[in-house]
Amino acid sequence: MIGALLGDFLPYIISALIGIGALIGVYAGGRKAGADKSKRKAAEDHIKTRKRTDDEDYIDPDINAARDRLRDRGER
Numbered sequence: 001m002i003g004a005l006l007g008d009f010l011p012y013i014i015s016a017l018i019g020i021g022a023l024i025g026v027y028a029g030g031r032k033a034g035a036d037k038s039k040r041k042a043a044e045d046h047i048k049t050r051k052r053t054d055d056e057d058y059i060d061p062d063i064n065a066a067r068d069r070l071r072d073r074g075e076r
Helices: 002-055 063-075
Strands: none
Touching: 002 063
């Protein structure tokens, strides 16, 4: 009895499962792409900050003054 009912609806059930699997795959791919984009932006920001730090003149021995100058340059 169950086999007869299931046999009629089996193609629909399989199609629904394939569709759900495809949606899950697309969702997971989008999340991974978003995470990669976030990591790439963080790396680029680190590179920019590092370059600004390397270009800074350390004439003033006061590290707080150098930090303040870097922060002020970043806000421009």
